[in-house]
Amino acid sequence: MAPRPLPRILSSGSAQIARTREIARSAADSATDVLHPLITVSRGLRRLAVSAHRKWGEMPKDRRGPTLLLVASGVMAVALVPFGPVLGLISLMAVAAWKGRERTPVRTGPDEAEAGRLQCLYEALVPYFSVPDDPSPLYRHGGDWTSAFHDPAFDGNGRLTGLRMAYPAYFTDGEAESRARIEQLLHAKSGRGREYRFRWDEEGNQLLMSVLPALSTGIAAQRFVTAPGETVLGFTDAEAVQRTVPVTDGEETRDAPPVIWRTGPRSTEPHLLAVGLPGGGTTTLLRSIALQALQHGDVLIVEGGGTGEYGALTGRPGVLAVECGLAGALSSLEWAAHETERRLIGANRARQAGHPLPEDVKRPLWILVDRPGVLGHLAAADGHTDPQTLLQVPLRHGRAASVTVVVAEQFDSLDTLDEAVRARTRARVVLGPAGFDQVAAVLGTAPHTTPTPDVPPGRGYARLGTGPVFRLQVPATPDPYDDATSEGERRAVLELLPGCSADGGEGGEGGVSGTGGARVGDQVPAQDPVAG
Numbered sequence: 001m002a003p004r005p006l007p008r009i010l011s012s013g014s015a016q017i018a019r020t021r022e023i024a025r026s027a028a029d030s031a032t033d034v035l036h037p038l039i040t041v042s043r044g045l046r047r048l049a050v051s052a053h054r055k056w057g058e059m060p061k062d063r064r065g066p067t068l069l070l071v072a073s074g075v076m077a078v079a080l081v082p083f084g085p086v087l088g089l090i091s092l093m094a095v096a097a098w099k100g101r102e103r104t105p106v107r108t109g110p111d112e113a114e115a116g117r118l119q120c121l122y123e124a125l126v127p128y129f130s131v132p133d134d135p136s137p138l139y140r141h142g143g144d145w146t147s148a149f150h151d152p153a154f155d156g157n158g159r160l161t162g163l164r165m166a167y168p169a170y171f172t173d174g175e176a177e178s179r180a181r182i183e184q185l186l187h188a189k190s191g192r193g194r195e196y197r198f199r200w201d202e203e204g205n206q207l208l209m210s211v212l213p214a215l216s217t218g219i220a221a222q223r224f225v226t227a228p229g230e231t232v233l234g235f236t237d238a239e240a241v242q243r244t245v246p247v248t249d250g251e252e253t254r255d256a257p258p259v260i261w262r263t264g265p266r267s268t269e270p271h272l273l274a275v276g277l278p279g280g281g282t283t284t285l286l287r288s289i290a291l292q293a294l295q296h297g298d299v300l301i302v303e304g305g306g307t308g309e310y311g312a313l314t315g316r317p318g319v320l321a322v323e324c325g326l327a328g329a330l331s332s333l334e335w336a337a338h339e340t341e342r343r344l345i346g347a348n349r350a351r352q353a354g355h356p357l358p359e360d361v362k363r364p365l366w367i368l369v370d371r372p373g374v375l376g377h378l379a380a381a382d383g384h385t386d387p388q389t390l391l392q393v394p395l396r397h398g399r400a401a402s403v404t405v406v407v408a409e410q411f412d413s414l415d416t417l418d419e420a421v422r423a424r425t426r427a428r429v430v431l432g433p434a435g436f437d438q439v440a441a442v443l444g445t446a447p448h449t450t451p452t453p454d455v456p457p458g459r460g461y462a463r464l465g466t467g468p469v470f471r472l473q474v475p476a477t478p479d480p481y482d483d484a485t486s487e488g489e490r491r492a493v494l495e496l497l498p499g500c501s502a503d504g505g506e507g508g509e510g511g512v513s514g515t516g517g518a519r520v521g522d523q524v525p526a527q528d529p530v531a532g
Contacts, residue, residue, distance in 0.1 A: 280432020
C-alpha cells in the first residue's frame with residue numbers, strides 16, 4: 001500500500017513557525033531602533049532617580065528640610081518663568097538622555113588569566129625575596145601578588161610588558177649577581193624573545209621592569225646633522241639621550257635619537273673598538289663611519305678579512321688607501337705612525353711660535369682596521385711584525401694629532417688583540433646576538449637590558465668610556481657593489497661617496513685628496529714624537 005501524504009497544515013507548519021519567528025525578530029529589532037531614544041531617556045531617568053534617592057539617604061536629617069525648600073523654590077521659579085515648564089522638561093530629558101547613554105565599561109585591572117600569570121611570577125620570586133627569620137615576609141608561598149606588584153601592563157596576547165615590584169630591604173640589591181638572578185627569572189617568566197629593561201631603585205626598594213620596543217631598521221646611510229668631530233654610531237631609545245637629528249626612515253622623515261661619538265683634541269674617548277659575530281654588522285659600522293669621516297677628513301682603511309667589503313671606497317677623494325694584503329697593511333700603518341709623529345711635531349712648533357695649527361695638522365685622519373687578528377696571524381706565519389704594533393703611536397698620541405683609530409674584530413679573535421688596542425680604545429660597540437657575559441666583557445659593565453638571541457644586523461650596544469650603555473642600531477650601510485644590496489640602499493651609499501653619482505658613475509676626479517699633508521707612500525723620517 002502506498003504511503004498517504006501528510007496533511008498540508010502539518011507539512012508546512014515548521015516553515016510557517018520559522019517564518020513567524022523571523023518576522024517577530026525583525027519587528028522587535030525595528031521597534032528597538034524606533035524606541036531607542038525613549039529607552040535611553042527612561043534608563044537615564046531611572047539612574048537619576050536612583051542617584052537622587054541615594055544622595056537623599058546619605059544626607060544628614062538636619063539638611064533635608066533646607067534642601068527640600070530650595071528644590072521647591074527652584075521648581076516654582078521655573079513654573080513662573082514664561083516657557084519655563086517646557087524648557088525645564090527639555091533640560092530634564094537632555095540630562096536623562098546623557099545619563100542613560102550606553103558606555104563601554106572601563107577595565108580597572110588584570111583579568112583572570114593575567115592575574116594567574118602575576119601570581120605565578122610572585123610564587124617564583126619567593127625563594128629570592130624571603131628569609132626564614134622575617135616575621136612578616138612580603139613574599140611568601142600562598143601570598144597575594146597585589147601586596148608586592150603594582151601597575152602591571154599587558155599586551156594584546158596577555159604577555160607582561162611592564163611591572164613595578166617592591167622587594168624587602170634586606171635583599172642584596174647592591175650585588176650584581178643578585179640582581180642578575182632576579183632579572184634572569186623575570187625574563188624567563190615574562191616571555192623570552194623580547195628585550196627587557198630593569199631599573200633598580202635601591203633607595204625605595206623597588207624594581208621597574210619594562211619591555212623595550214624594537215629599534216627601527218629602516219634608517220639607511222645618509223647625511224646626518226652633526227658638527228665637525230661628531231660621528232653618529234647609530235640610533236637608540238628616545239629616553240636614553242637628550243638630542244635628536246632629522247633622519248629619513250623608510251618613506252617618512254622624523255627625528256631620531258642618535259648615539260654621538262665625539263673625536264678630536266678634546267675628546268675623552270678618541271678611539272673605538274667594535275666587536276661582533278660574523279654578520280653582526282661591524283663592517284657596516286666601519287663603512288658608516290668612513291662615509292661620515294670623509295666629509296671633513298682623510299681615511300686609511302686596512303681590511304684583514306680580504307673580502308673586498310670596502311672596494312667602493314678605493315680611489316675616492318679623501319681615501320688615502322684601502323689595503324687588503326699583509327705587505328700593504330704594514331706599509332700603510334707604518335706611514336700612519338710616521339704621519340702621527342709629523343703632526344705632533346708640526347703642532348708643537350706652531351704652538352711654540354704662537355701660530356695657529358697648520359691645515360694639514362688640523363685635518364682629521366681616520367685609520368679604520370677591520371679584523372687585525374687575521375693579519376697578525378699571517379705576519380706570525382711569515383716572520384713579520386704584527387701590524388697591531390704599528391698602531392701604538394696613533395693610539396697613544398692620536399688625540400693630540402687629530403688621528404682617530406677604529407678597530408673591528410670578532411669575538412673568537414679577541415685574544416689576538418694587542419694590549420695597546422685594548423687599553424686605548426675606550427669607546428666600545430658590541431653588535432650581533434652576543435651573550436650577556438660577552439657584552440659585559442667588552443663594554444666593562446653589564447647592560448640594563450636583556451640581549452635577545454635573534455637580532456637584525458647592526459643591532460647591539462654601545463658605551464663611550466665610563467658612560468651608560470646604550471642600545472644601538474647602526475644605519476644600514478651595505479656594500480653598494482654587492483648583488484644582495486637593495487636598490488634603495490645602494491643608491492643611498494653611492495650618493496655619499498665622494499666623486500660618485502647615484503648611478504655608480506664617477507662624478508669627479510678620484511685619487512688622493514689634495515690636502516697639503518703627507519700621503520701614503522711618502523717617506524717621512526721617524527722622529528721622537530713631541531706631545532703638543
